[in-house]
Amino acid sequence: MFAGSVILVLLAVVPCCLGEIRQSEIRDDSRQIIMFEKFGFDRNGKINITIKNVNVVAKDQLEPDMDLLGFFLTTEEDLLAVLVESEEQILETCVLKNSQIRTLFTLKEVVRSETFTRFLSPPDANEYTLFFANCLSKSVVSMDVRTAMYNLEGRTNTPDYLPAGQTQLPRLFFSFFVIYTVLLGVWIYVCIKQRDTVHRIHILMGILVFFKALNLLAEATEKSYIKKTGLAHGWDIAFYVFGFLRGVMLFTVIVLIGTGWSFLKPFLQDKEKKVLMVVIPLQVFANVASIVIDETGPSTKDWFTWKQVFLLLDIICCCAVLFPIVWSIKHLREASHTDGKAARNVVKLTLFRHYYIVVVSYIYFTRIVVFALTTVTVYHYRWTSDLAEELASLAFYLFTGYKFRPVVHNPYFVLDDEEEQEILTQDQLKDDEFDLYLGDWFRSRSEDLGAGYHDELLKVMASIFLRVNRGSRI
Numbered sequence: 484m485f486a487g488s489v490i491l492v493l494l495a496v497v498p499c500c501l502g503e504i505r506q507s508e509i510r511d512d513s514r515q516i517i518m519f520e521k522f523g524f525d526r527n528g529k530i531n532i533t534i535k536n537v538n539v540v541a542k543d544q545l546e547p548d549m550d551l552l553g554f555f556l557t558t559e560e561d562l563l564a565v566l567v568e569s570e571e572q573i574l575e576t577c578v579l580k581n582s583q584i585r586t587l588f589t590l591k592e593v594v595r596s597e598t599f600t601r602f603l604s605p606p607d608a609n610e611y612t613l614f615f616a617n618c619l620s621k622s623v624v625s626m627d628v629r630t631a632m633y634n635l636e637g638r639t640n641t642p643d644y645l646p647a648g649q650t651q652l653p654r655l656f657f658s659f660f661v662i663y664t665v666l667l668g669v670w671i672y673v674c675i676k677q678r679d680t681v682h683r684i685h686i687l688m689g690i691l692v693f694f695k696a697l698n699l700l701a702e703a704t705e706k707s708y709i710k711k712t713g714l715a716h717g718w719d720i721a722f723y724v725f726g727f728l729r730g731v732m733l734f735t736v737i738v739l740i741g742t743g744w745s746f747l748k749p750f751l752q753d754k755e756k757k758v759l760m761v762v763i764p765l766q767v768f769a770n771v772a773s774i775v776i777d778e779t780g781p782s783t784k785d786w787f788t789w790k791q792v793f794l795l796l797d798i799i800c801c802c803a804v805l806f807p808i809v810w811s812i813k814h815l816r817e818a819s820h821t822d823g824k825a826a827r828n829v830v831k832l833t834l835f836r837h838y839y840i841v842v843v844s845y846i847y848f849t850r851i852v853v854f855a856l857t858t859v860t861v862y863h864y865r866w867t868s869d870l871a872e873e874l875a876s877l878a879f880y881l882f883t884g885y886k887f888r889p890v891v892h893n894p895y896f897v898l899d900d901e902e903e904q905e906i907l908t909q910d911q912l913k914d915d916e917f918d919l920y921l922g923d924w925f926r927s928r929s930e931d932l933g934a935g936y937h938d939e940l941l942k943v944m945a946s947i948f949l950r951v952n953r954g955s956r957i
């Protein structure tokens with residue numbers, strides 16, 4: 484069959500349009516199908532494809548039929564129809580000969596060693612994906628491809644390189660940048676006012692909001708440059724840097740709050756340090772993967788692998804940050820049964836339970852619901868999924884900031900010597916347990932934790948893994 488699974492995989496993991504001008508180098512590539520770009524077109528859409536240095540080498544053939552290699556444009560629905568059809572057919576025909584897709588040109592029209600440009604309009608306003616198909620058996624292709632897709636806007640016909648449905652993004656990100664700047668101001672004000680009760684964690688939370696704001700500003704600027712010129716003009720680098728800092732800071736803060744560091748206890752237990760030592764390097768790798776994904780585009784050979792690597796690392800981070808919260812809940816629950824300060828511990832317990840639920844919801848929403856939204860929304864409203872994601876993040880930041888803000892002498896957050904000693908003893912006992920812990924987690928914890936948390940975590944993990952495997956299994 485005609486590489487159908489490959490395309491389905493690609494469609495599954497390219498939920499949003501990439502936009503902008505792209506240069507791709509294809510070298511000795513034997514793939515039957517190469518995906519280039521997905522773009523939402525208005526009525527006034529344009530496509531400009533330039534290819535040069537074309538070279539086709541076919542085994543066993545002196546005069547390869549260049550009509551069997553070419554570029555085509557298709558909507559997702561049409562492509563699915565074609566795939567179903569080609570599965571039913573016994574005789575294999577080249578996809579370029581199929582009437583349901585729109586073949587733009589074949590390499591027959593391209594004179595070797597010359598630059599070839601094709602400038603055209605898509606048939607109608609819709610979301611189209613540009614593919615290259617190679618139906619020549621046992622052949623490899625090399626070429627340099629430059630693609631530019633844009634919509635002409637307004638009376639002056641200025642090109643807009645962001646896809647329809649995403650051209651609102653610069654404004655959206657900028658609005659959220661303003662919101663986070665205001666939040667940062669409020670946070671600094673609260674911290675100064677409650678100077679005596681500010682812990683180190685509150686400073687870290689402030690830094691997190693600062694990075695989040697800068698990340699949004701960089702994203703807004705990057706997108707607005709792409710919108711106007713098709714190129715990022717270096718703002719992508721700022722975006723990656725702040726995105727990376729924000730990612731590391733976010734997971735660190737979630738872990739530290741989860742452990743109760745600095746407001747429940749001034750130290751970290753060894754297993755908690757280990758979680759941080761797992762999460763931070765994973766964030767580094769996840770960010771490297773996401774840079775590769777963004778900068779190369781789906782025409783690169785290992786693009787799909789990188790995408791999977793990124794999703795997997797992200798999921799591991801998300802699951803790892805839940806451990807410290809679960810540990811805190813468990814510890815507080817035990818304490819509320821055993822010692823005389825039951826009422827105090829119950830309040831803490833409730834707070835940590837809420838925090839756990841909020842973190843799980845945040846992860847679930849930003850990873851799964853947003854992904855689902857991008858796949859179900861009409862391309863014209865793609866920006867709504869970004870809006871949903873930013874709103875969810877905002878709600879999460881607001882909740883965390885409000886619940887864990889520095890407050891005037893809060894008896895619940897004070898730890899007495901006795902309790903501190905208890906945690907320290909526990910720490911020594913559980914020092915070596917960590918590695919076993921991960922493996923046995925589900926079995927051993929279900930009794931301690933009660934079915935509720937356990938089920939929830941299982942559900943989240945299952946749906947996340949489903950999401951990763953969605954592509955590879957079809």
Ligand SMILES: *[C@@H]1O[C@H](CO)[C@@H](O)[C@H](O)[C@H]1NC(C)=O
Pocket residue numbers: 531532533600602629
């Ligand atoms: C298409 O792109 C090429 C550059 O690769 C440029 O020279 C040409 O002018 C463009 N065509 C149109 C109509 O914009």
